[in-house]
Amino acid sequence: MAARLAAAVRCHSRSLSTASEFIRGPVQVFxxxxxxxxxxYSAATKAGSADAIESQLNSLQGAIDSVSGVKEYLTLPVCSKEEKKSTLGGAFDEAGIDPLIGNMVSTMIDNKRSANISGVVGAFNTIMAAQRGEVPCKVTSAAPLSDEHLDSLKGALGSFLKPNEKLLLDTATDASLIGGMVVEIGDKRVDMSTASKIKKLKTALSLPL
Incomplete structure (x- = not known):
């Protein structure tokens, strides 16, 4: 898909499902x-193609991230809506992209929301992860965690999960934290970093006695 999109940048639309029955996702994304x-998600679930849609959306996101000029082209004001829809529609057709994705992208271009396409991909992944019982968790620490610390952390976080849920742990490092870590799981964020503690201490010391 990346090559086809690159060629398309160098050189209608159908609405999403309008059926009265709306299938709600297992988690709310705002x-x-x-x-x-x-x-x-509602339209793809009705069509029985939610898994395929997820895969194709991630392929599209990979093209947006890797192909020079695509991200800028999506928001380029000098290009008309019709030109963008025609360009991307042709690339999607060649790549065999599900029409539901093409319809959504066309609608977003019409509504001047093409800058939000990557955000929609992320939101769709969140919905699908929840459907599979996956709970994403990101742990950012000042230094890489040892295997022992990781195992202990997984055990502690796993105790908060439901029996049918599975933890998806992603780790990162940020030296500006000085020490400790920041844990983001679901819609919760727990800051246990040294930098945060120092900031709170400075705030407390600045208050009048």
Whole structure:
């Protein structure tokens, strides 16, 4: 898909499902991205193609991230909506992309929301992960965690999961934290970093006695 999109940048639309029955996702995702992702999830679930849609959306995101000029082209004001829809529609047809994705992208271009496409991909992935019982968790620490610390952390986080849920742990490092870690799981964020503690201490010391 990346090569086809690159060629398309160098050189209608059908609406999402309008059936009265709306299939709600297993988790609520808010904002502009959430609205489009939930509409796409409902339509894809009715069509029995949610898994394929997820895979193709991630392929599309990979092209947006890797092909020079695609991200800028999506938001380029000098290119008309019709030109963008025609360009991307042709690339999608060649790549065999599900029409539901093409319809969504066309609708977003019409509504001047093409800058939110990547956000919709992320929101759709969140919905699908919840459907599979996956709970994403990101742990950012000042230095890489040892295997022992990781195992201990997984055990502690796993105790908060339901029996049918599975933890998806992603780790990262940020030296500015000085020490400790920041844990983001679901819609919760726990800051246990040394930098945060120092900031709170400075705030407390600045208060009048």
């Amino acid at each position: 904002g502009i991205e959430g609205r489009y992702a939930h509409a796409l």
